[in-house]
Amino acid sequence: MAIGWSDLTFTPNDEAVQTLRASWAWLLGDDWSPILFSIWGDVFIQRPDGVAWVNTGTADVTIVAADQDEFRRKLMGEAREDWFLPRLVGLLHEQGKRPAPGECFTYEIYPIFAEGKYMPENFNSAPAADHFGASGSIHRQIRDLENGAKVRLTVSD
Numbered sequence: 001m002a003i004g005w006s007d008l009t010f011t012p013n014d015e016a017v018q019t020l021r022a023s024w025a026w027l028l029g030d031d032w033s034p035i036l037f038s039i040w041g042d043v044f045i046q047r048p049d050g051v052a053w054v055n056t057g058t059a060d061v062t063i064v065a066a067d068q069d070e071f072r073r074k075l076m077g078e079a080r081e082d083w084f085l086p087r088l089v090g091l092l093h094e095q096g097k098r099p100a101p102g103e104c105f106t107y108e109i110y111p112i113f114a115e116g117k118y119m120p121e122n123f124n125s126a127p128a129a130d131h132f133g134a135s136g137s138i139h140r141q142i143r144d145l146e147n148g149a150k151v152r153l154t155v156s157d
Contacts, residue, residue, distance in 0.1 A: 007093070008039050008084040013102050016128035023136025026143075027059060035068065038084055041104040041131040044071065053083060056131065057111045059139035091120045099125035106131040110138060 012020070017034060020043065032045040032052075043054045044064070051065040064079070065071035080086070092098070092105065097120070099105060106126040109116040116122065 003086040003090050003093075007089055008080075008086060010037055010039055010099060010102070010104050010128070012037055012104075012128035012132075016102065016132060019129040020132040020136070023133045023140075024054070024056075026136075026140045027061065028054065035071070037104070037128070039089060039099060039104055040085065041106055041128065041135065042083070044083075056135040056139075057107060057116070059112070059135075059143065085118065088118060088120065092123060095120055097123065097125060102128055104128050104131055106134070110135070112139075112142070 020034070021028075021030075028045070032047045034043050035046055035051060036044040038044075041056045043056070045052050045054060046068065047063075050063045051068060051071040053060075053062045053064045055062070064083075065074055075083075097105075103125045105123045107116060108122045108124065111118065
């Protein structure tokens with residue numbers, strides 16, 4: 001099964017982008033613009049210091065390129081495997097898991113927790129706004145905890 005860029009990326013609606021900005025402002029501030037959204041709910045953003053990868057599973061922000069030209073070159077190389085995990089996307093597709101338009105994959109258990117694995121059974125699709133809101137909120141609330149701290153999550157409406 002060939003996995004193409006349309007399988008590895010998605011386009012969120014305006015509500016989702018606003019939710020991303022609001023839910024991740026604690027980490028990203030205001031001085032950035034989205035460039036590309038991965039099917040994993042991660043986002044590549046343009047900042048004054050370069051192009052950064054915002055990993056919404058771990059809350060890591062990593063400068064990956066000095067500018068968008070360098071970023072585009074890296075997309076065609078080995079970085080594609082690391083950033084977009086096409087093999088895992090293929091496994092999810094084989095199980096019939098495919099996000100609808102405006103949706104992305106999201107974690108059952110985030111990879112910041114010991115039980116959170118990059119395995120097909122740990123992913124489901126969700127509206128991008130829900131993913132951005134939940135991931136930003138979880139990471140904001142646990143950002144000051146030490147590694148290995150015990151966490152109890154309560155989900156409510």
